[in-house]
Amino acid sequence: MCDQTFLAVVFGPCDKCSKEKPLRAVYIKSEQLSYCSLCVEMGLQTSGPNKFGHLAETAFWHAFLGRGSPGAAPRAGDAQQLALTCCRPAGAGGQAGLSLPPGGAVPGLRALGSAGPQQGRGGAGSRVAEAAGASAASPRARRAKELLPPSLSLSPVSLPASLAKMATEGLHENETLASLKTEAESLKGKLEEERAKLHDVELHQVAERVEALGQFVMKTRRTLKGHGNKVLCMDWCKDKRRIVSSSQDGKVIVWDSFTTNKEHAVTMPCTWVMACAYAPSGCAIACGGLDNKCSVYPLTFDKNENMAAKKKSVAMHTNYLSACSFTNSDMQILTASGDGTCALWDVESGQLLQSFHGHGADVLCLDLAPSETGNTFVSGGCDKKAMVWDMRSGQCIQSFETHDSDINSVRYYPSGDAFASGSDDATCRLYDLRADREVAIYSKESIIFGASSVDFSLSGRLLFAGYNDYTINVWDVLKGSRVSILFGHENRVSTLRVSPDGTAFCSGSWDHTLRIWA
């Protein structure tokens, strides 16, 4: 059979060094042999780079800091100090009493002056951390910051001595580490049991008595062409017809999508503008991406004024900006970033109001709770977790980890009692906040591409999800079944939002266009 000769062994013993490695076919003297990539390269007399040096260096830094991971959630009071020092260069922001070490920020350096109590970097450090209290913005926290001795800032001179100290302390930790791990695991198990106890019925069972949806017809009503490259993000204005969209080539465009006219256009100094948002008043837009910043542009129709001139740099992260959203006013912005944190900023001064640490990897999306009294938001990240945060204290209130892959998009259910998430594992899931668990999965065997963006219809009965296979699937939230599949885009759907009054939804795609569906 002719097939067999071409099914070359993919993984096996190399013909030269006999090690078990992935193999590739090589022809030597008309004979087909299988060499591992290392032997192929040796045959070419090139040598691969040694990457271990870099890893060891970063490992040292983490051991020194005694925190294990810079993404570790500090006490609430620490948050502001930490983020102030890592997110803004020395000299900016009136309240920062600490300064960064000379030579700029070391990647991952966060625990300036607020090391955990075990490491005991001088009594002052831990006392201050406790004195800082629950709210970073509280008057007590501010006083506590002033107490910190300036000598606690890192200078290269103090490094070697403390480093040695850290190294020896690390050895003793290993014994208790195992016991902590088992305790954590058993508690997690108990938590799952508790959650399961109250789970007495499934959503689709309850939804049996709800009327099934009839024929569902939605068509593209507008196509917005004008971006020269992949559309990455969009947001609606409260006037229900204007939208702002951003793309890979750095362009941010404001459209009146009803007439398809472009009203404003700005070119950002960076590419991959992955986040954009419209201000509640309709007078400004915010955007950001690979520049690690979130900038606010007031919208002006004055032909003599350059929109870029009035640009305000608000947020500063240490990695790409993945999502941003205004809160109830034009004066506060919430951002999510590839550096694993979310942050709340005051637009006028650019000051960091609160930062949210807890994700173990890049944060990709966020959504604010619709409640009038609530002050919470949900974020999803590459660590497969969706976390609900209290905006005031910076604490994580709830967290859900049932996805198998990165969570690309989170959106609250209109009542605020639940939220949906879309992930690279090709499923969308519904999590209930009061029951504290996942209550529905929206998936189909034929859908194998990740969901990049989700949003609910006004009543929450329909969930629209844009996927990386260029389609949009419409799910019946209550019954768990797919209602319809919408074709039209010629590349992956990257963003999807329902209009504020629920009359239509807009989808943006890597095929350079946006479509309004109704």
Added chain:
Amino acid sequence: MTVGGPRGGHPRLQMPCLSKMERMIVSMQDPDMGIKMRNQRLLITVIPHAMTGNDIVEWLIQKYGISEEESLHLGNLIVKHGYIYPLKDPRSLTLRADESPYRFQTPYFWTSTKWPATELDYAIYLAKKNIRKQGDLIEHEKDNYNLLHKRINHTWDFVVMQAREQLRAAKQRRKGDRIVIDCQEQAYWLVNRPPPGAPSVLEQGPERRNCHTSRVQLAKNMDYYKREIEYCRKAMARTRVKSSICLEGYIKFNEQYVPHDPIMSGCLPSNPWITDDTTYWAMNAPTVMTPTKLRVERWGFDFSELLTDPLGRAQLLEFLKKEFSAENLSFWEACEELRYGEQSRIAEIVDSIYQQFLAPGATRWVNIDSKTMERTLEGIKTPHRYVMDDAQMHIYMLMKKDSYPRFLKSELYRNLLAEAVIPPETKKRVFPFMRKQRHSSPSPALLLPAGDAEAKGEDKSRGPTAVPEEES
């Protein structure tokens, strides 16, 4: 920052869809339940173990219970990712639902194989093609060939040697095998080195997992577990609600809101996006003389609905004035201004709230319980954004539990309901293919000062024309 180009030696982290696709491919090749493969005729040559485009589409429809359109779309994506390749027109990776022959790609060339295609492999492929076609390569392949020749010049002997060896080995095979190998390779390189202008299926966007924690394995140390334990303890102590009650909530919410959902139930007179008629927006504008019936009904669903609608809030104020408790709403609004306001104005706003609402003898003194008042007055000494939270919540609850139910029973509300309009449905146009002119509306950004800018969906042709692009 790498943006999805070939990364030397890294496995493809960001594409879980590929492993799912592979499972699909494997089940397609299942001897019992898979696609029936047979010998396909390609001009005069017979290619074994091939199938037609039709077979693929039919199998997908059967297996997943999907429509033909979806099946064709899915099949197309499988071909675009290089897991199935066409034999008849190997240069274009598309699926045609007819009798054109296709074959499964050999696992050696699967897109998810541990290492991405290297320059060396591509050079060997181009060299082979060059020798075979005697220098007559396609435009972009010619450019790539020259580029590689420059870049990896030191290994060019090896490249040419390999190319010659492979060609010699190929000559000894049957014609059918030769065609198959050619198509396989061609499909592989179409996926890994797409011609300029064609979108690459391998492009992933900016690299993720840049957060340093994922690179260093020290993440799970004592601090991490201590936090996990603390989180679990707090979570256990949290009160949870039974699933049946929570889910019941969705059913109720659904019942209430579905008539108000334009996508589910349509909207009167018509959906502006479908008919190009903006009357719906005009009738539901934030400030309008007579609100629609649906809108007034919605105020009765929840207190937050009444508050978020500017018209509803205005009506609530009227009602509260009659009850001599209008200061409650004003106080609540002032607190919102504090919570979401500028950092620099916090002290100023707190002082103004104190003077208006909390100071003994204030003109609009709000009735808060003594404990909360005490706490608030203490907190005012060091003002911050959330200092009024307790008092605000108290007043909010007061309005919600006390004033709101009375509002709903009041004559004011009942009159509003009675006078509310139900817009008539737009009659179907006689000439549906004549598009109505789409009028622009003034942008909210035009209305100054910022803060009370509300867009009005009026049919004014005052909208701005396209503004020239600004460079940052």
